[in-house]
Amino acid sequence: KQEVTQIPAALSVPEGENLVLNCSFTDSAIYNLQWFRQDPGKGLTSLLLIQSSQREQTSGRLNASLDKSSGRSTLYIAASQPGDSATYLCAVKDIGAGSYQLTFGKGTKLSVIP
Amino acid sequence: NAGVMQNPRHLVRRRGQEARLRCSPMKGHSHVYWYRQLPEEGLKFMVYLQKENIIDESGMPKERFSAEFPKEGPSILRIQQVVRGDSAAYFCASSPTGADSSYNEQFFGPGTRLTVL
Numbered sequence: 001k002q003e004v005t006q007i008p009a010a011l012s013v014p015e016g017e018n019l020v021l022n023c024s025f026t027d028s029a030i031y032n033l034q035w036f037r038q039d040p041g042k043g044l045t046s047l048l049l050i051q052s053s054q055r056e057q058t059s060g061r062l063n064a065s066l067d068k069s070s071g072r073s074t075l076y077i078a079a080s081q082p083g084d085s086a087t088y089l090c091a092v093k094d095i096g097a098g099s100y101q102l103t104f105g106k107g108t109k110l111s112v113i114p
Numbered sequence: 115n116a117g118v119m120q121n122p123r124h125l126v127r128r129r130g131q132e133a134r135l136r137c138s139p140m141k142g143h144s145h146v147y148w149y150r151q152l153p154e155e156g157l158k159f160m161v162y163l164q165k166e167n168i169i170d171e172s173g174m175p176k177e178r179f180s181a182e183f184p185k186e187g188p189s190i191l192r193i194q195q196v197v198r199g200d201s202a203a204y205f206c207a208s209s210p211t212g213a214d215s216s217y218n219e220q221f222f223g224p225g226t227r228l229t230v231l
Contacts, residue, residue, distance in 0.1 A: 004156070043205065043223055043225050046219070046222075089157070091157075100145070100147070100162050100209075101162065102157075102220060104149075104156040104157040106154070106156040
């Protein structure tokens with residue numbers, strides 16, 4: 001059974017700092033990995049989706065990497081801003097039975113201090 | 115092109131009442147997924163439906179919970195005789211055809227926050 005872990009559970013950084021969020025998963029047989037942002041009381045916004053054949057994806061100040069063999073992904077946020085404060089979720093899509101469902105981590109709650 | 119819509123956004127029920135949560139998928143999407151997020155927990159898959167068919171309900175509690183996606187209208191997640199432990203955020207996602215492919219992305223709605231008093 002796939003398990004997704006995100007470390008740290010919470011992170012507080014001063015504005016302008018670069019930061020890295022970590023995600024690990026136990027079963028490397030995945031189609032893809034996705035990073036989401038969740039604001040309090042709101043839905044999920046997809047940030048980046050990395051296919052299993054890819055090593056990284058970039059969007060603006062965000063860069064996500066994937067090392068499938070070691071079961072790890074990182075989300076790098078450059079020059080953090082207070083507006084980046086949110087909970088960041090990592091999710092994987094497994095290959096095989098039940099391959100349509102996403103398995104989520106519990107998230108990392110990021111606070112960027114002005 | 116509207117995204118996934120869910121209503122109501124907030125729902126308050128007393129123990130023993132019924133809760134009905136609605137989800138309208140994105141235009142052109144025929145696959146719907148429901149996830150539940152308990153307080154301080156990650157999202158957990160509940161059920162996957164196509165029009166008029168339940169494909170997988172392995173994540174759904176065996177009792178009191180049911181889901182449907184009729185030929186016309188939104189998908190409905192129904193919780194009978196709610197208990198306090200049902201308090202959670204319920205998210206719906208939709209995708210175009212080919213749900214088990216690598217390139218089939220799920221798009222999430224804003225969620226319904228259920229509070230059971």
